[in-house]
Amino acid sequence: xxxxxxxxxxxxxxxxxxxxxxxxxxxxxxxxxxxxxxxxxxxxxxxxxxxxxxxxxxxxxxxxxxxxxxxxxxxxxxxxxxxxxxxxxxxxxxxxxxxxxxxxxxxxxxxxxxxxxxxxxxxxxxxxxxxxxxxxxxxxxxxxxxxxxxxxxxxxxxxxxxxxxxxxxxxxxxxxxxxxxxxxx
Numbered sequence: 001x002x003x004x005x006x007x008x009x010x011x012x013x014x015x016x017x018x019x020x021x022x023x024x025x026x027x028x029x030x031x032x033x034x035x036x037x038x039x040x041x042x043x044x045x046x047x048x049x050x051x052x053x054x055x056x057x058x059x060x061x062x063x064x065x066x067x068x069x070x071x072x073x074x075x076x077x078x079x080x081x082x083x084x085x086x087x088x089x090x091x092x093x094x095x096x097x098x099x100x101x102x103x104x105x106x107x108x109x110x111x112x113x114x115x116x117x118x119x120x121x122x123x124x125x126x127x128x129x130x131x132x133x134x135x136x137x138x139x140x141x142x143x144x145x146x147x148x149x150x151x152x153x154x155x156x157x158x159x160x161x162x163x164x165x166x167x168x169x170x171x172x173x174x175x176x177x178x179x180x181x182x183x184x185x
Contacts, residue, residue: 002107002166002174004158013093015143016155017086030082037075037082044068044075105156107166107174112144114156127156129178136183142168144175145183 048068051061081088100118111128127146136143144156160168176182 002105002171003164004105004162004166004171005102005164006105006157006159006162007102008093008097008157010090010094012141012143012157013090013097014086015138015141016157017090017093019145019155020153034079034082037078040075041072044071102162103157105158107171112156127154129180132175132178132180134181134183135172135175136185137168137172138185142171144180 045068048064051064100116102116104113104115106113106115108126111126112132114123114125114127116123131146131148132144133147134145136145140160142158142160144158146154146156148154158168158171172182
């Protein structure tokens with residue numbers, strides 16, 4: 001039997017985030033959003049420039065500056081959030097993990113049982129070996145990639161220094177025996 005009690009770290013979440021596969025639609029939405037945001041900023045400054053180059057009543061200047069300032073602020077904020085999405089996502093995962101106790105991964109004859117306690121609620125989830133598609137072995141971790149029936153990927157992370165029973169070599173041998181393929185980093 002192989003038992004591993006692991007507390008996920010920021011490094012683990014960064015590794016898993018980098019392995020995510022985004023589709024063409026995702027990148028299309030990001031590019032379209034950035035184009036709109038940059039256009040809005042450019043056009044706002046263009047309108048402000050036209051305001052100063054015309055003989056228009058200066059009484060409207062505070063309203064123009066306030067409106068354009070808000071528009072530029074929200075467009076800039078959207079651009080910033082787009083470029084810091086990875087950092088914010090990882091920080092969110094780490095914050096959620098702080099509420100969780102160590103995860104216990106137990107290899108049984110027909111799968112892996114993942115147990116954890118979060119907010120006083122004990123969760124036991126069993127993943128059959130037929131769902132495990134691959135694994136990645138690094139110098140201090142073993143990442144097991146599981147693909148669920150709705151094509152979502154879940155990673156089980158086993159740190160090398162957290163084995164209560166068994167070892168990393170035994171876990172890899174068990175994964176190879178059930179047909180999981182070794183994947184490159």
